[in-house]
Amino acid sequence: MSINGTTNCDLYSNLLHYDDSEFLILSFNARSLSNKIIHLKTLLFLVNPTIVLITETWCNSSISDHSLNVDNYVFFRTDRCYGIGGGTIIYVRSDIQACKFEDKSLDAIEDSTWVTVNCGSQNYLLVGCIYRPPHADTKFDRLLTNIFSIASHQPHTFKIVGGDFNLPKITWGLTPVPGRYNKLVETLEICGWVQQVRKPTRGNNTLDLMFTINIDSISVHTSHEFFMSDHRVVLSIIHSLNAIQLNSKASMTYQSRYFDQQTWKRTETLIQCLPWETYFTTNNVDIALSNLYHNLIYCLDCTAPVIDRVAYNANRGQNTFKRKLRKLKYRYYEQNDVYALQSILKLINRNASSKRKYFMNIENKALRSQSPELSILRLFKSRVKSNSLGTTKFFIVNGSIVNDPNTICEQFSKHFSQCYKTGTESSSITFPMLTSRHLSKIDFTPSAIKQAITALKKSYDGGPDGIPTSFVKYGSREFPLFCLKLFNLSMEYGTYPSVWKTSLITPRFKTGPRSDIINYRPINLTSVLSRTMEKIIHKQLLSFLLSASLISPSQHGFMTKRSCFTSHLEFFDQITQRRDVGQSVIILYFDFSKAFDSVSHKLLLLKLSSFGIQNPLLSWLKSFLEERSQIVRFGSCYSKPVNVTSGVIQGSVVGPLLFLLFINDVCSLFQYGKPFLFADDLKVVYSFSSPMKESYISAVIQEEINKLYEWTISWNMPLNVDKSGFIHIGRCLNLNLTVQTHTLKPLNTVRDLGLRYSNSLNFSEHIISQVSKARKLIGLIMINFNNIESRLLLYRKCILPILEYGILVYSNCRHNDLIRIEGVQRKFTKAVLGYSDNKDYYQRCQQLNLEPLWIRRIKLNLVFIYRLINGISYSSVSTPSYLIISSHNLRNKENILAIPRTHTNLRQNFFLICYSTMWNRLPVNLRCSETTTRFKSLLDDFLSESGLCHLLNINVFNNDLYKQGPSSI
Numbered sequence: 026m027s028i029n030g031t032t033n034c035d036l037y038s039n040l041l042h043y044d045d046s047e048f049l050i051l052s053f054n055a056r057s058l059s060n061k062i063i064h065l066k067t068l069l070f071l072v073n074p075t076i077v078l079i080t081e082t083w084c085n086s087s088i089s090d091h092s093l094n095v096d097n098y099v100f101f102r103t104d105r106c107y108g109i110g111g112g113t114i115i116y117v118r119s120d121i122q123a124c125k126f127e128d129k130s131l132d133a134i135e136d137s138t139w140v141t142v143n144c145g146s147q148n149y150l151l152v153g154c155i156y157r158p159p160h161a162d163t164k165f166d167r168l169l170t171n172i173f174s175i176a177s178h179q180p181h182t183f184k185i186v187g188g189d190f191n192l193p194k195i196t197w198g199l200t201p202v203p204g205r206y207n208k209l210v211e212t213l214e215i216c217g218w219v220q221q222v223r224k225p226t227r228g229n230n231t232l233d234l235m236f237t238i239n240i241d242s243i244s245v246h247t248s249h250e251f252f253m254s255d256h257r258v259v260l261s262i263i264h265s266l267n268a269i270q271l272n273s274k275a276s277m278t279y280q281s282r283y284f285d286q287q288t289w290k291r292t293e294t295l296i297q298c299l300p301w302e303t304y305f306t307t308n309n310v311d312i313a314l315s316n317l318y319h320n321l322i323y324c325l326d327c328t329a330p331v332i333d334r335v336a337y338n339a340n341r342g343q344n345t346f347k348r349k350l351r352k353l354k355y356r357y358y359e360q361n362d363v364y365a366l367q368s369i370l371k372l373i374n375r376n377a378s379s380k381r382k383y384f385m386n387i388e389n390k391a392l393r394s395q396s397p398e399l400s401i402l403r404l405f406k407s408r409v410k411s412n413s414l415g416t417t418k419f420f421i422v423n424g425s426i427v428n429d430p431n432t433i434c435e436q437f438s439k440h441f442s443q444c445y446k447t448g449t450e451s452s453s454i455t456f457p458m459l460t461s462r463h464l465s466k467i468d469f470t471p472s473a474i475k476q477a478i479t480a481l482k483k484s485y486d487g488g489p490d491g492i493p494t495s496f497v498k499y500g501s502r503e504f505p506l507f508c509l510k511l512f513n514l515s516m517e518y519g520t521y522p523s524v525w526k527t528s529l530i531t532p533r534f535k536t537g538p539r540s541d542i543i544n545y546r547p548i549n550l551t552s553v554l555s556r557t558m559e560k561i562i563h564k565q566l567l568s569f570l571l572s573a574s575l576i577s578p579s580q581h582g583f584m585t586k587r588s589c590f591t592s593h594l595e596f597f598d599q600i601t602q603r604r605d606v607g608q609s610v611i612i613l614y615f616d617f618s619k620a621f622d623s624v625s626h627k628l629l630l631l632k633l634s635s636f637g638i639q640n641p642l643l644s645w646l647k648s649f650l651e652e653r654s655q656i657v658r659f660g661s662c663y664s665k666p667v668n669v670t671s672g673v674i675q676g677s678v679v680g681p682l683l684f685l686l687f688i689n690d691v692c693s694l695f696q697y698g699k700p701f702l703f704a705d706d707l708k709v710v711y712s713f714s715s716p717m718k719e720s721y722i723s724a725v726i727q728e729e730i731n732k733l734y735e736w737t738i739s740w741n742m743p744l745n746v747d748k749s750g751f752i753h754i755g756r757c758l759n760l761n762l763t764v765q766t767h768t769l770k771p772l773n774t775v776r777d778l779g780l781r782y783s784n785s786l787n788f789s790e791h792i793i794s795q796v797s798k799a800r801k802l803i804g805l806i807m808i809n810f811n812n813i814e815s816r817l818l819l820y821r822k823c824i825l826p827i828l829e830y831g832i833l834v835y836s837n838c839r840h841n842d843l844i845r846i847e848g849v850q851r852k853f854t855k856a857v858l859g860y861s862d863n864k865d866y867y868q869r870c871q872q873l874n875l876e877p878l879w880i881r882r883i884k885l886n887l888v889f890i891y892r893l894i895n896g897i898s899y900s901s902v903s904t905p906s907y908l909i910i911s912s913h914n915l916r917n918k919e920n921i922l923a924i925p926r927t928h929t930n931l932r933q934n935f936f937l938i939c940y941s942t943m944w945n946r947l948p949v950n951l952r953c954s955e956t957t958t959r960f961k962s963l964l965d966d967f968l969s970e971s972g973l974c975h976l977l978n979i980n981v982f983n984n985d986l987y988k989q990g991p992s993s994i
Contacts, residue, residue, distance in 0.1 A: 048263040049074040052154075052187040052233055054256035058082040058114065059092060064252040066095050066373050067366075071354060074260075075118050080136070080156040080189040080233075082112035087804020089409050101125045103138040111136040113154040113188065122428070124418045126151060127538035130175045133168055137188075139176075141419050141426065141540070144183065144266055149419070149426050151181035155188040163205065170209045177216035177238060180426050183266070184238040186218075189256065193230035197223065221245040226257045233259050241265050282329040282493070284485055291328040292500045299324065304507070310515045314522045317507060321492055329496075346376050384408075385811055392814055401810075401818050408809045421540050430662040433542075437532050438657040438664035441547045444622040446671040446741055454628065454739060456635045456690075463637040464569045467562050469512040474505040477560045481553065489529040490552045497553050512558050519644025525555045527666065528655040528674065547655070549676030559678035562645075566638075567682060575636050576685060577692040578901040582704035583681040586899035589778045590889070592703050594833055594900050596710070596777075598937060599699055600754065600786070601837075603712035605932035609755035611711045611726065613698070613762075614775060615733070616748035620705035621684055622672035625741045626650045629673075629687050636686060649679065671741075688742070694732045697725050703778055715756060723760050734764055750775075752784040780831045786931065788834055792842040799827045799849045807856055816857055817873060824853070825881075832882050833889070833936040840992040847878050847990060866988045879990030883976070884964055886940045887947070891960050894920065920952040921945055934993045946976050 051074045055061060058079060069077065077098075084093070084104045093100060098116045101123075105111035115138050117123040122143035131139050136156035144150050153176060157169060176184060194203045195210065197220045202210045213220070218236045224247045226233035233256055235245060242264035247257045304316040349372055357365035391400035419428045422436050484494040497504055515522060532545040567584065570576050576584070581592035603610050617623070630647055638646070650673070657664040673680035673687075684704065691707065692700045698709040709729070713722050737744055746767040751760070752775060762769040774783045774790060781791035806819045828846055835843065854869035855862070862869070870877060876884075892898040922941040927933045944952065951967055954960035970982040977991055 048266040050076045050078065050185065050187070050235075050261040050263065052078040052235060052259040052261070053251045054080045054156075054189045054227075054233060054254055055251060056081050056083070056254045056256070058112075059084060059088050061252050062093060062095075063370060063374050063377065067369055068251070069095055069098060069116065070350060070369070070373075071357070073118070075121060076140075076142070076152060077116040078152070078154040078187045079114045079116070080112075080154065081110060082114050083110055084112045084114070085109075085804070086801035087808060089805050089809055091408050092808065099123065101138050101140050103132075103136065105135055111156055111158070113138045113156050115140050115152060115154050117142065122418055125539065126179075126419075127540060128175070128179075129538070131172055134165075134172060137172075141181065143419070143428060148182040149180070150183040150185065150266065151176065151179050153184075153186035153188075155186060155190065157188070157190045157192070159191040161191070166205065166209055170212045173209070173218060173236070174212050174216055177218065180421065180424055183240055184218075185235065185240065185261075185263075186237075187233070187235040187259070187261075189232055190234045191232050192234070193232060197231065197234075221261065222247070222259055226259060227255055232256070235259060235261055278333045278335055280331050281334055282325065282485065282487070283332045284329050284495070288328050289499045289501075292324055292496070293502065295324050295327055296320075296501045296503055305510060308514065308518070310511070310518060310520050311523050313511055313514055314524055317511065318490065318492075318524075321496070324500075325491075325493075325496060346372070384809075388810060388812055388815055392812060398818060398822065401815050402822060405806070405809070405819055405823070409805045419540060420542055421538075422542065430660050434657055434659040434662040434664045436542055437530075437545065437659060438655075438667050440542045440545075441530060441532075441655070441657065442667045442669075444619040444672070445669060446623060446625065454631070456631050458637070459575055459635050460573050460637045462569075462573050463639050464566065465639040465642055467512075467516055467565050467642060469509055469516065469558075469561060471505045471509055473561050473564075474508045474512070474557070477557045478504060478508070480560075481557070488553050489550050490524070490554075492553055494553045497557070508554065508557060511554070512561070515558070516641060516645055519641035519648060521645060521648040522555075525552055526653045528653065528669070528676075530655050530657045532657065532659065547657075547675065549655075549674055551674075551677055556678055562642075563678050563682055566642075566679075570636065570686070573637070575689075577689050577700075577702065579692045579700050580685055580689065580702040582702065582706075583685055584899075586897065588898075589703065589780075590833065591898055591900045592701060592778060593780060593831060594936065596701050596708070597834060597837075597935065599710050601932045601935040603710075604755060605927055605929050607928075608712040608714055609753065609758065611713070611722070611751060611753045611758070611760070613709045613711075613726070613730070613751045613769070614749055614772070614777070615707040615709075616745040617688075617705045617707070617737075618743045618745040620688070620742060621675050621680070623742055624672050624684060624687050626671060628740055629683060632686055632690075633683075646679075646683070649674075650683075687740075691733070691736060694736055695729050698729055706778065708777065719758055719760070722758065723762065726760070727762055730762060730764060730769075754784055754786060780834065782834075786837065788831075788838045789842050791831065791834075792838060792845055795827050795830065796845055796849055799824050800852075802827070803849070803853055803856070813857055813873075817875075820853060824849070828878060829881065829885065832885060835882055836934045836936055836939045836993050837931065840989075843879065843992075843994070844989050847988070850875065850878055851988070865984060867984060877987060877990060879994050880968065880973070882994055883943070883973075884961075884968065886936065887943060887964060888957065888961060890940050890944050891954070891957065894922075895957075897957060919949045939993065943976050946978070 049072070051068075051072065055065075058065065059082075065079075082102070082104070084102060086104060088104075090100075090102070093102065093114070095116060097119050099119050100114055100116045102114040103112065113136050117140060123140050126139040126141040128139065131137065131153070134155060134157075136158075138154045140152045142150040142152060155169070155172075157165065161169075173186070176186060192206065195206055213236065217238050219238070219240075221235045221237055221243055222231055222233065222245055225231050226247055237243060240263055244262040244264070246260045246262075248260055250257055299320045301316075301320070304313050304320070307313050307316070350369060353365045353369045353372065356362050357369070388401075388404065391397060391404050394400040419426050420433055420436065421427075422432075427433055427436065478498055481494050481498045483498065487493050529550040530547045531550060532542075533548045535544050535546050537544040571584075579595075581587040581589070581595075600610055600612075626647075629650065630643065633643060633646060653669040653674070654666040655669050656666050673683045675681075681704070688702070688705060692702060694700075695709055698711045700707060700709045711722075711726055734744070736742075744764055746764050746769070749764065750770045750772040751762060752772045753760070760771070772784070774781060780788075781794060782788050783790065802823055803820070806816055806823070810816050810819065828849060835846075850870075851866050854866065854873055854875065857873065858864065858869055864872065866877075869875075889898065893900055922944055924938060924941055924945070927938060932938060947964075948967060951960065951963045954963055968976070974980065974982050977994075979986075979991075
């Protein structure tokens with residue numbers, strides 16, 4: 026491995042003169058980092074700086090964090106989303122407490138990264154790394170000025186912002202300043218920023234700058250250029266930051282239970298010897314559960330004792346390598362030996378090569394495992410996970426930085442409990458009975474319990490009660506008998522065990538700045554025994570509700586046979602029908618605020634009673650909901666218990682179904698509009714003929730919005746108006762719609778259940794988004810995996826679901842968008858087989874056993890038609906006037922579908938029309954297949970070139986068709 030002449034020798038020699046016990050910050054422009062990572066590792070190994078700021082990394086999402094790792098450092102990166110170039114990264118020594126600082130205002134500049142560093146004694150350092158392009162316009166400079174102002178008001182005691190600013194016309198410390206930059210320099214002075222770099226960093230220009238606030242004692246030096254870069258390295262020594270807070274070394278041991286091949290045999294024997302008299306004779310569910318837990322924990326302690334384990338260390342085996350490096354570093358430091366430096370580079374490069382071979386061996390081992398698919402997916406997840414975000418150690422609470430785990434834990438508890446409501450229901454609310462049928466009890470049978478236990482996922486981690494799922498699944502054949510006693514006792518007395526009423530909550534990040542507690546949602550960890558009981562209750566309760574047709578056909582969430590796919594089908598069928606007859610369409614989108622946590626227990630029980638649910642099941646559900654508490658776990662800290670006074674339990678099995686019943690009647694409010702529900706996502710479609718006056722249309726819609734608002738007040742389910750809005754398709758209307766005093770905003774595009782579309786029903790934005798996601802993941806796959814088999818497996822499991830989400834609207838997409846989708850697979854096959862391979866797309870697909878995406882769409886959509894016809898997938902439009910099902914019509918024994926006349930291309934190309942036409946062209950034996958598996962098998966056999974020609978009604982199947990597909994599939 027060669028080095029850049031004497032330049033890097035001079036760089037390292039110069040930097041080695043500084044004491045690495047000081048707080049050292051290196052800053053430079055790399056001009057591409059991933060291909061220079063060996064040199065970065067050498068630099069950081071020799072100099073051991075505290076923080077490194079790097080601009081122009083030229084990284085993108087296809088470059089994994091794994092490829093940018095440097096031993097003994099954590100890093101925080103920001104990549105440019107579009108185009109090439111740019112990008113910033115901050116490396117922080119791993120013994121320093123640091124985490125990424127995210128703020129929407131500070132992140133307004135795309136090429137910027139911000140980090141918080143704990144300096145001890147409740148003092149924090151804000152570190153920013155910014156890249157300003159050389160040809161930035163005045164708009165960018167205004168943004169930069171605003172960011173410096175915002176950064177100066179952050180709650181950190183000390184602030185440092187460095188990077189490549191490309192401001193050669195400013196002579197820092199001297200006047201005058203060019204007029205364009207007056208506002209920037211003025212703001213820097215007013216906010217107290219001091220620019221510390223005075224010597225040129227590129228040629229004769231000072232481009233790489235370092236701005237500080239409250240840093241009293243600092244020395245700044247410029248060294249030589251970084252490898253293959255024309256920017257010098259800037260070294261800043263901060264003498265005043267000597268009390269930096271260091272991370273405590275993580276323990277290399279942890280405790281867990283030891284399970285081996287004999288565990289289950291020992292468990293089976295021991296369980297039969299334990300005393301069970303109290304358990305089977307008591308009529309108190311809490312006593313029974315206490316006795317059960319006592320015996321199970323005793324059994325676990327005997328058969329799977331808790332032992333100390335050594336944590337996996339990814340760097341083990343590297344000790345010899347590190348010793349050699351230290352010797353070479355000492356030799357270079359003492360003797361200024363260039364050959365020692367060359368040896369260091371060679372050794373680091375050799376070690377990187379060894380690691381690559383090691384990762385290839387792991388990949389091959391995963392492919393040879395008993396479940397290669399699962400092993401490769403786990404390996405993919407571990408290799409592409411972000412190392413730069415990590416676990417957030419600092420949170421902003423009331424304008425102050427908090428890093429004490431106990432305080433953070435209590436703040437999470439406070440935040441999660443704020444959405445709960447107490448006693449605000451009106452006592453005058455009544456709800457009519459919806460059915461004469463009733464369900465009063467759940468039948469717990471040994472077979473039903475055994476089926477529920479068998480369906481449990483294998484896990485050896487103890488739940489909140491300390492009982493691992495695998496212990497219940499494999500521990501003993503007697504478990505269904507124990508569960509039968511406990512479940513029947515609980516149901517008979519209508520009592521949910523008290524121990525299960527305390528939920529263990531873990532915060533899970535949603536979106537936005539990680540340092541803000543409001544960007545986390547609570548996840549309930551529940552007992553495996555509770556989940557098993559709930560599954561049986563859920564199954565029988567849902568079966569009762571569906572058999573009595575008590576759940577609105579507009580609801581598609583949390584139910585078998587219903588999904589986002591069926592919701593999209595009904596929704597777009599309605600819109601294309603209305604547009605086909607020339608009507609204008611207006612769609613309202615409503616978002617409920619904290620819907621699952623806002624459910625009033627009293628009002629929910631009132632509704633449950635109206636659905637025919639009676640005691641003891643009603644009493645059990647009442648006990649399940651009421652007198653609950655929750656404890657938040659953050660790291661190893663636990664909050665104080667907090668009462669849960671409203672809401673259905675997120676993370677439970679029964680909770681989502683209870684929410685569906687609570688919101689079910691909202692659909693009955695709309696007389697003129699057609700509602701569509703997916704859990705708490707509500708949209709309402711209105712259609713009007715052209716002659717109708719705008720004032721009439723507005724009045725009709727406003728009346729129903731008012732009804733919805735009154736419903737939300739009555740049932741304590743407030744709307745989030747900021748996230749609500751409407752679009753109109755067709756005739757442009759100037760509507761002024763309000764929710765109470767808040768105006769509903771008109772929208773040009775929406776994201777609806779993962780599908781993006783515009784008010785002209787253009788899906789290009791959705792296609793572009795999905796293609797971008799797919800390409801990024803393909804880049805990660807190609808970089809992190811070498812085996813073709815691994816790449817194909819990951820492509821099928823991770824990429825195809827992205828490209829095929831929402832395929833029922835693809836027949837309404839532009840042909841250029843469909844070509845863009847197919848282009849992803851064309852490039853993937855080319856990359857897998859090598860760009861030197863001259864095979865065409867057809868030959869590449871044949872070699873890799875892949876089908877063109879447009880053929881896959883035909884198959885998937887025809888399978889969905891089959892499922893609709895045979896009632897395997899639910900939809901209220903699965904039997905419209907043009908769908909005739911042979912099992913109910915003896916004159917139509919061949920399952921021919923009647924196709925209605927259409928007037929517009931929008932309707933003609935819609936999924937049901939387009940694929941019903943194809944369905945009728947299928948052979949009779951294929952249409953009349955008895956099972957979905959049989960239908961898929963026959964469809965695969967039929968869709969050869971001749972079958973596709975017949976299906977698409979074309980004469981010639983050529984290479985262009987294979988590569989691009991037909992214009993509307």
